[in-house]
Amino acid sequence: MHIVKRIEIIANSIELGKILDGLDKAGVHSHAVIRNVAGKGLREDLDMTMLDNVYIIAFCMPELLKTVVENIRPLLNKFGGACYISDSMEIRSVRCVASL
Amino acid sequence: MHIVKRIEIIANSIELGKILDGLDKAGVHSHAVIRNVAGKGLREDLDMTMLDNVYIIAFCMPELLKTVVENIRPLLNKFGGACYISDSMEIRSVRCVASL
Amino acid sequence: MHIVKRIEIIANSIELGKILDGLDKAGVHSHAVIRNVAGKGLREDLDMTMLDNVYIIAFCMPELLKTVVENIRPLLNKFGGACYISDSMEIRSVRCVASL
Amino acid sequence: MDLNASLIISNILNPPVLFFFLGMTAVFVRSDLEIPAPVPKLLSLYLLFAIGFKGGVELIKSGITQEVVLTLLAAISMACIVPIYTFFILKLKLDNYDAAAIAATYGSISAVTFITASAFLTELGIDFDGYMVAALALMESPAIIVGLILVNLFTTDGKRDFSWSEVLQEAFLNSSVFLLVGSLLIGVLTGEHGWQVMEPFAQGMFYGVLTFFLLDMGLVAARRIKDLQKTGIFLIAFAILIPIFNAGIGLLIARFIGMPQGNALLFAVLCASASYIAVPAAMRMTVPEANPSLYVSTALAVTFPFNIIVGIPLYLYGIELLWR
């Protein structure tokens, strides 16, 4: 077990590609994406039946955080969207069928 | 960056409207909703193929928390459902296309 | 309100049944499952249009954590997948229609 | 009984029923087959739309005759009476809360059972009238109200002050009833003309969608079967015998008011079937003391398969005896 940061991003699905590129460039190569997320933000929103949000979760090393934020923040300014950071712990697992 | 509370609610989709109203009245105007969530709770559950759960995430100022809990708790008593609170940090973003 | 641990597991949907069994055996009887999660992990992945990931969330008593990790870790080794632990607080709710 | 067996076999050898078995088999052999959410919801919306719309088109063709009025009255009566006598049967073994919730479940109906029966009739070439869909719609909600009245009469916990307006809303405006009635009305308004353009969609797809939906129902029902261990033998017997009993009463009423055979079968199926969606949702809200696993599992894992596989042909056999 060791400490990681959880990055949660909620954004319009049109931005998805760019956000994932941004994470990748910042050194965060793993992520999970949940689609078809409905939502309501600070700004009056487009209709979410048509243009749905995505919820992106990525766990990363704490030291990558600064670069991530620098890469993601300008993207969120465009269509709106929100980014949150919290603490978590990773259960390291080494793939090994034999141990099953 | 500043500190916010993450509110996570898992509840039956029939309750969704009332929960969002409850959040709104407590001053939490932004949220994200993931639908089609399967689950199993403490109580024996209805079949989730038919009556699916929703997973609601809302990040809010710490000072709103008390009102939120007061508004949400009675709703969860009805159909069942669960509510969890944790700490998080918000990456403030001001929308501004020019900075792209 | 009392303290619980949030367990987040992202794994291939083929593993879902076994992971839920593992949680159950460790004493975690409640969970929520989000399907159709796309993702990219450390390993080169199968195409996620075909074999999608699931995102499992379970909140449990801190004392159950050790057993959970022992039960889940070997499963994740098989198809890949990730498990993260963080802190949260539960809003206890006792079901009671009369109080509505 | 010979005829009966051949009816059962001809029912079982229908694609929808066989795919229901296939779904159950998938669970038993632990295949990873599944119909991903929200597809089952979409299929059920389609089925409600198709059956409602077609019913409306046919209702406007036949008009509102005395026969129609009598049938609908019979439907409402059964929806109110079934939960009452079922409640007293159940009280023999269960507490008031569980008895009332299960009684409401069996007083209401299962639209999918109705739809499967109508597909069975279509295949056998037996006619039935569009207004039976109106009967279906009318029988879904009353049992919820009756169930609640029973709880209020037979329990004395005073503080049960839920809002009736909310309950009525859930009972009469839940999405199934709303879509069914709405489609029926639109069918009435657009008539034959509207039917022509919708036919390839509302009729051509119908059988196939039903087949896929029953595949999913097979998966769902089979997953519920392990819950039956907890329900006990009394409830399992109840879940098989009460549909036969209710169908029998339904058939006698149908014979009495002179329904044609096709309508009589659908009416019997409505009486025999139990709700596993609308009523459980309402009961969970209003009678939280009752144990959902009792009413959902019996309705879904026993009564539904029983009706689909044995019940429908059995009731048709009953009709052949009674209408002779």
Place this chain on the structure above:
Amino acid sequence: MDLNASLIISNILNPPVLFFFLGMTAVFVRSDLEIPAPVPKLLSLYLLFAIGFKGGVELIKSGITQEVVLTLLAAISMACIVPIYTFFILKLKLDNYDAAAIAATYGSISAVTFITASAFLTELGIDFDGYMVAALALMESPAIIVGLILVNLFTTDGKRDFSWSEVLQEAFLNSSVFLLVGSLLIGVLTGEHGWQVMEPFAQGMFYGVLTFFLLDMGLVAARRIKDLQKTGIFLIAFAILIPIFNAGIGLLIARFIGMPQGNALLFAVLCASASYIAVPAAMRMTVPEANPSLYVSTALAVTFPFNIIVGIPLYLYGIELLWR
């Protein structure tokens, strides 16, 4: 006006329009009816595919005549001119940002309105040509560009240095335009032969899918109606009058270049309709100063229902007067 009223009624008594009402009603009576995501997206992909493919097949049959070229030129012209004069009308009451964004919205088109109009024509037995789909595709994007040029001309905030390549990408390669144009081209390439194998899917399902989609649009539009309080009476009047005005101009042009009646109706509907998907997405990106609730709510909760219910038959009535 007699004919007009009867046209409106025959339009309203169509299943798609009635299901649109049913969707709105569901929201007003607070039923929990909903079409689960991502089904509406799937339905809209299907509709774009079906209309594009059929248009392509018919385009290759008719060939590219002078009539076709004239129609497409008229389409592009209207897509460029409408946002300009609309902008100046809107500037009377709104700031430059909001005016430009709304102008772009009304300069573009709503594919669903077009599709509903084409279903209406099919039902009345009035012919229209496949190349009208090409007009639809051509009219979606130019207004975005015109809107941005207007913002750049009339505001002086210097730092608006967004990337034009990204804007053009959003305008011409968004999924609606891409699928529509792609299906059209494939229709052209495969012609009658491809149509035969696709017909049961692309034609048979069409009406039914449109009906389901409009049910969802009814739900969506009704949820938007409460936003109208914030938009004010000026914008609501605008959202009803400008479509009539635009349709009128469209009809005059259509008459002038000698379009057949069916095509003229579709052209008028294209001029009258407003975009609530592609343009809002582009505007939110490029003119973030504008308030999305203004342009989305008027287009979706006023103009769209107005066109679907009153507009389409009204414009057809106009054609009957003008083409006499």
Place this chain on the structure above:
Amino acid sequence: MDLNASLIISNILNPPVLFFFLGMTAVFVRSDLEIPAPVPKLLSLYLLFAIGFKGGVELIKSGITQEVVLTLLAAISMACIVPIYTFFILKLKLDNYDAAAIAATYGSISAVTFITASAFLTELGIDFDGYMVAALALMESPAIIVGLILVNLFTTDGKRDFSWSEVLQEAFLNSSVFLLVGSLLIGVLTGEHGWQVMEPFAQGMFYGVLTFFLLDMGLVAARRIKDLQKTGIFLIAFAILIPIFNAGIGLLIARFIGMPQGNALLFAVLCASASYIAVPAAMRMTVPEANPSLYVSTALAVTFPFNIIVGIPLYLYGIELLWR
């Protein structure tokens, strides 16, 4: 070769193949077109159901003749032999784990390629038999077992003690095989009678659903293409040449046992195609040492498009030469 080129063109000008291109194009021009999950899964369930059910109906019509038995034996043999010789070819450049996993992938089949070939035959008016679906089902799983045996024979890491029961479960009860075989059996049980009611759904929609599914496959395959940089030229050449080689052997066997031309094409396509769903899932579980990006990318981004676009008409050309 003239005929061959015209066959390729007539194949390419089919809507399904063109929509496959459209999907690839969408990725290359960076359009945001996508088929939202879980729609592709639903489409593939439908295709498996439709092909299985139709195959069963036709199997019961033709009966189990010597021809059927010979064909199925040929199918099983090829499914066992292909991975063996493919393994030794691959060992020239790759380690034992990767070689075995890729060999298993190419020993198994791609149902979508088969379905596309059957649509191509239908369009050309060339008959084929329903029992070819049984061959499809039989060829999916053996390669998984053969691949594992190869790993066990050629690697000596002792501790590979995975559970065979789980492997067999994955191999023979995964959802594709289960639904295909189940639908086939139900087709056999319900026969012509069941077919009549299902036809508008199982046949009428077939071509359209295939088209939509191939649109999605185009999106998926194109996204995989960038992975090919890592696979290297050896594997890319392998992914094109081995299908041709396997199809050639398949055709010789087909000629030898006297299959009719339609069946021979389907058999060749089964031999030539590679699995990108079932086998990769099983290999990832049992041979985790192998690199999934090698076997998924070659099968999905090279062999699948090659077969869909060039392979199918090429093998048909081969048949025209051999069957002369």
